[in-house]
Amino acid sequence: MAEIQLKGISKSFDDNKVIKSLDLSIANGEFITVLGPSGCGKSTLLRIIAGLESQSSGDVIIDGREVNNVRASERDLAMVFQSYALYPHLSVQQNLMVPLKLRRLSRLERFPLLNWFLPKRSSKMIELNEKVLQAAETLQITHLMERKPGQLSGGQQQRVAVGRAMVREPVAFLMDEPLSNLDAALRVHMRAEISELHRKLKTTFVYVTHDQAEALTMSDRMAVMMDGEILQHDTPSEIYNNPVNLQVAEFIGSPKINVLPAESDSKGGITCMGLPISLSMKTPKQGSIMLGFRPEHTELLSSNSNNCFEGKITYKENLGSDIYLHVNLKEDQHKMIVRSEPDKALDAKIGDMVKIGWMVDKVMAFERNGQSLPTKSKS
Amino acid sequence: MKQRTKLGSEAGKHIVLIVGALVVILPFYLMISFSFKSPSEIQSISGGFFGAQEMMTDHRCLKAGRSEVECTMLPIVYNYRAAFEEAPLLRYLLNGVIVTLSIFAIQVLIALPCAYALAKLKFWGRDVVFGLVIFCLLIPVHAIALPLYLMLAKFGLTNTFAALVIPWTISVFGIFLMRQFFKTIPDDLINAARMDGMSEFSIVWKVMLPSAIPALLAFAIFSVVAHWNDYYWPRIVITGDRDLMTPPLGLRMFKSDMDGNEYGPMMAAATVIVAPLVVAFLLAQRRFIEGITLTGMK
Structure with missing residues (x-):
């Protein structure tokens, strides 16, 4: 159990600034996900917390103690790696035993041959064996104890890696894309299991991923990271519904959010591509702005509707539960993705003209530079 | 036609490899063969790989004053005993x-x-x-x-x-x-x-x-x-x-x-x-x- 604080962390490799003055505070027992596209510095950040990489400047504080110069092995954190990084020459049981032995036994008690003569060792070993067995039971890998990692499937290796992190009861877990090597079905399953594990252990989890589904489903809070900066740090629903800027809005959500240009007048009224909208700015400012709205907040309208968007279907994605239509708007080159219930769009064909409406209260406004603008519905 | 040329090149490869192997093995062959043979067989290059393994008498042994029975033995025994002695x-x-x-x-x-x-x-x-x-x-x-x-x-x-x-x-x-x-x-x-x-x-x-x-x-x-x-x-x-x-x-x-x-x-x-x-x-x-x-x- 630990709270972790990062203050002004920056990291450069040669001239390449990977992390730019980053602050993040992680509460005790929280499950926080650092989400970002590959190459945004999120893994580097995790390694800085772990102590495997040293920051160029800034402080890492774990439980109020500054650990900048504390070695990885002494920070009492556990890490699960993307490649699992199990010791290939040791059995599962021995793999789980390694961290325990290193922490609980003295140097003398780990010394080969000599250690047989130390009186306390055998009782300690029994205790450690029990702990290993407990962890194995929690993860349901007791039947694999004698196997080598090479004889395990990806999912089983993943469990062992989690087990190895778990056995020594670290103050926090760090996970570096632990599920990205698993197949889709197993990934969904392990997502639930890791969440469950977090509920059981009540320990701080820092989870790095590029998969927004993992971030949205598992985390208490998530930090969206891009180009070495944390753009937004909030609960998943807040980030999904009120992104601070267009970058975050475009990164979170699949399929991607629709963005259209719009005009705002001095009274705060908004017109989008010639259509007046029942939405206004909280702080009126004349100029051009952007409107973002998610595919699920659009709908197909009947062909006799007025005051709506019109466009030609260019692509149709049928996911079974939903159908996504990619539409080129009539007026210009703007594109839009529309989600529809299957029965409404079943006979829509590529090349058809459709009319599209949206839920105005879900529309978000952004400045030209991407900053989010507060809006209110006209009543 | 094609198959024949392929066979030819395979045979060529093997010939080269066999010649190479012989060149490497020959000294070893001689070493082991010599270690089995009597001095006269070595001199006259006779007796094949193992030599005839006829009983031979060690002259230096006789000179040392030991009996003839003691000094008569198979060439292979003589060679290896001498090596260790x-x-x-x-x-x-x-x-x-x-x-x-x-x-x-x-x-x-x-x-x-x-x-x-x-x-x-x-x-x-x-x-x-x-x-x-x-x-x-x-x-x-x-x-x-x-x-x-x-x-x-x-x-x-x-x-x-x-x-x-x-x-x-x-x-x-x-x-x-x-x-x-x-x-x-x-x-x-x-x-x-x-x-x-x-x-x-x-x-x-x-x-x-x-x-x-x-x-x-x-x-x-x-x-x-x-x-x-x-x-x-x-x-x-x-x-x-x-x-x-x-x-x-x-x-x-x-x-x-x-x-x-x-x-x-x-x-x-x-x-x-x-x-x-x-x-x-x-x-x-x-x-x-x-x-x-x-x-x-x-």
């Missing part, structure tokens, strides 16, 4: 084992941490150091033999095991080979070990060493073969003391002890000296080839 062959073999094993053990002790540092740690000047390692690979032993000898002589170490072992304890080849292998071990594994609480030295011995066994085995064979067979260096630093001689050096001494045409016992001695290596190679053949190619690993 005329020279302290077992002593040479033991010396060979002591020297090659201590060289290898110390080489590993030094090369593994070096290779780990060069492959996985970041420190200032690492590339320069690695460049030096590569550079040292290019230095022939013979070029530095004299200064090495002088240094050992200054420390009074000539005619000791130390003189045979110390110059070889730092194997740049070993460092290079192991470094290349360590490069293929994922960083995550090392980071995981660090998170588990291992010190850097524990990582070398408990994580890197066990995963590098194939490469280490290849290195072991290179090292052991080279130093078991080494004639040049022992010849320089061991000048008098027979108790320190390694097998190849012993063999040379053996030749000058016996009268010039005693090829039978000499070849018997040579066979005994070569045998451990051949047996070791046959036992470890698969791992050895695995280690040298270093592909298909992981």
Whole structure:
């Protein structure tokens, strides 16, 4: 159990600034996900917390103690790696035993041959064996104890890696894309299991991923990271519904959010591509702005509707539960993705003209530079 | 038509390989064959591979005043008995084992941490150091033999095991080979070990060493073969003391002890000296080839 604080962390490799003055505070027992596209510095950040990489400047504080110069092995954190990084020459049981032995036994008690003569060792070993067995039971890998990692499937290796992190009861877990090597079905399953594990252990989890589904489903809070900066740090629903800027809005959500240009007048009224909208700015400012709205907040309208968007279907994605239509708007080159219930769009064909409406209260406004603008519905 | 040319080229390949194999095997064949035959058979090049194995009488044995019955035996027995009796062959073999094993053990002790540092740690000047390692690979032993000898002589170490072992304890080849292998071990594994609480030295011995066994085995064979067979260096630093001689050096001494045409016992001695290596190679053949190619690993 630990709270972790990062203050002004920056990291450069040669001239390449990977992390730019980053602050993040992680509460005790929280499950926080650092989400970002590959190459945004999120893994580097995790390694800085772990102590495997040293920051160029800034402080890492774990439980109020500054650990900048504390070695990885002494920070009492556990890490699960993307490649699992199990010791290939040791059995599962021995793999789980390694961290325990290193922490609980003295140097003398780990010394080969000599250690047989130390009186306390055998009782300690029994205790450690029990702990290993407990962890194995929690993860349901007791039947694999004698196997080598090479004889395990990806999912089983993943469990062992989690087990190895778990056995020594670290103050926090760090996970570096632990599920990205698993197949889709197993990934969904392990997502639930890791969440469950977090509920059981009540320990701080820092989870790095590029998969927004993992971030949205598992985390208490998530930090969206891009180009070495944390753009937004909030609960998943807040980030999904009120992104601070267009970058975050475009990164979170699949399929991607629709963005259209719009005009705002001095009274705060908004017109989008010639259509007046029942939405206004909280702080009126004349100029051009952007409107973002998610595919699920659009709908197909009947062909006799007025005051709506019109466009030609260019692509149709049928996911079974939903159908996504990619539409080129009539007026210009703007594109839009529309989600529809299957029965409404079943006979829509590529090349058809459709009319599209949206839920105005879900529309978000952004400045030209991407900053989010507060809006209110006209009543 | 096509098939015939293919067959032709296959046959061509095999002919070349067979000729090559014969060239390599022939001396071995002669060595083993000579070690079975009587002196007269060796002289007249008769008797096939095994020789006729007719009873023969050892003249020197008679001269020593022993009875005729005692001195009459099969040529093969004569050759091998002479090999072990005329020279302290077992002593040479033991010396060979002591020297090659201590060289290898110390080489590993030094090369593994070096290779780990060069492959996985970041420190200032690492590339320069690695460049030096590569550079040292290019230095022939013979070029530095004299200064090495002088240094050992200054420390009074000539005619000791130390003189045979110390110059070889730092194997740049070993460092290079192991470094290349360590490069293929994922960083995550090392980071995981660090998170588990291992010190850097524990990582070398408990994580890197066990995963590098194939490469280490290849290195072991290179090292052991080279130093078991080494004639040049022992010849320089061991000048008098027979108790320190390694097998190849012993063999040379053996030749000058016996009268010039005693090829039978000499070849018997040579066979005994070569045998451990051949047996070791046959036992470890698969791992050895695995280690040298270093592909298909992981």
